[in-house]
Amino acid sequence: MQIEKTVALVTGANRGIGKAFVETLRNAGVKKIYAAARDVASLAELTAGDSGRTVALELDVTDAKQVRAAAKQAQDVTLLVNNAGVAFFRGFISADDIEGARREMDVNYFGTLEMSRVFAPILKSNGGGAVINLASIASHVNFPILGPYSASKAAVHSLTQGIRAELSSQGTQVIGVYPGPVDTDMAKDFDAPKVPPAQIAEAALKALAEGTEDVYPDPMAVELHGNLLHDPKAVEKHVGEMRPE
Numbered sequence: 001m002q003i004e005k006t007v008a009l010v011t012g013a014n015r016g017i018g019k020a021f022v023e024t025l026r027n028a029g030v031k032k033i034y035a036a037a038r039d040v041a042s043l044a045e046l047t048a049g050d051s052g053r054t055v056a057l058e059l060d061v062t063d064a065k066q067v068r069a070a071a072k073q074a075q076d077v078t079l080l081v082n083n084a085g086v087a088f089f090r091g092f093i094s095a096d097d098i099e100g101a102r103r104e105m106d107v108n109y110f111g112t113l114e115m116s117r118v119f120a121p122i123l124k125s126n127g128g129g130a131v132i133n134l135a136s137i138a139s140h141v142n143f144p145i146l147g148p149y150s151a152s153k154a155a156v157h158s159l160t161q162g163i164r165a166e167l168s169s170q171g172t173q174v175i176g177v178y179p180g181p182v183d184t185d186m187a188k189d190f191d192a193p194k195v196p197p198a199q200i201a202e203a204a205l206k207a208l209a210e211g212t213e214d215v216y217p218d219p220m221a222v223e224l225h226g227n228l229l230h231d232p233k234a235v236e237k238h239v240g241e242m243r244p245e
């Protein structure tokens with residue numbers, strides 16, 4: 001993809017990795033960006049001074065009506081970044097109920113699925129384009145400290161593989177991004193070394209340019225992925241030592 005011809009849409013663009021995607025895409029010279037967020041007021045600072053190129057869009061990815069309205073407005077999209085996500089740091093068994101687990105599936109998996117389905121024909125009519133899905137290294141091994149979140153990200157990984165195959169005939173490039181801990185609100189209570197959110201966006205855009213499908217954008221992700229290929233049971237046991245309260 002030529003970045004100067006790219007029209008991107010980033011979900012969850014008001015903070016964290018989503019905001020870093022908007023800034024990184026702009027620095028790279030993107031033609032236009034739809035910065036999507038549940039509360040458009042939270043995008044004011046990000047869009048200020050770049051209003052011609054950065055367009056604020058109201059979008060809750062779990063609201064099918066809003067997804068369709070966004071698609072109606074953003075018919076020129078060539079790059080969809082499915083970034084919006086939630087994590088509750090709860091266990092499967094120790095959590096009081098399964099509402100958090102349902103919400104994680106709803107936003108992380110069904111939100112990504114809905115966006116991908118609705119934007120696939122738009123990407124096709126604009127020449128193929130690309131989809132970048134924010135999965136996690138927790139897509140590949142369950143972290144009991146955020147067990148249900150890991151399950152939702154495993155679903156995102158599977159979805160990424162499936163839509164890559166389905167959309168190959170229309171020439172859509174599909175990239176999965178599998179970060180370790182990133183320095184955002186989501187990981188603020190997770191005690192581990194974290195990389196800045198811009199590192200994730202930069203690695204994903206490099207993959208887009210180079211045609212890489214799976215992105216391990218930080219040292220922990222690289223190490224864990226390598227260990228998983230070598231000895232998956234040892235990794236499962238190691239991360240299994242981090243249990244929820």
Ligand SMILES: NC(=O)c1ccc[n+]([C@@H]2O[C@H](COP(=O)([O-])OP(=O)(O)OC[C@H]3O[C@@H](n4cnc5c(N)ncnc54)[C@H](OP(=O)(O)O)[C@@H]3O)[C@@H](O)[C@H]2O)c1
Pocket residue numbers: 011012013014015016017018037038039042059060061062082083084085086087107111134135136137178179180181182183184185186187
């Ligand atoms: N941080 C990490 O360590 C890490 C590691 C691996 C993968 N990831 C993934 O990277 C992505 C971004 O995470 P982050 O660290 O930037 O998290 P974050 O700082 O908590 O930001 C989450 C973003 O998602 C948005 N969002 C939540 N629910 C939404 C919904 N229903 N519809 C639309 N937007 C919604 C939030 O909007 P509001 O402001 O309205 O809540 C916010 O913009 C997520 O998919 C996450 O799972 C993060």
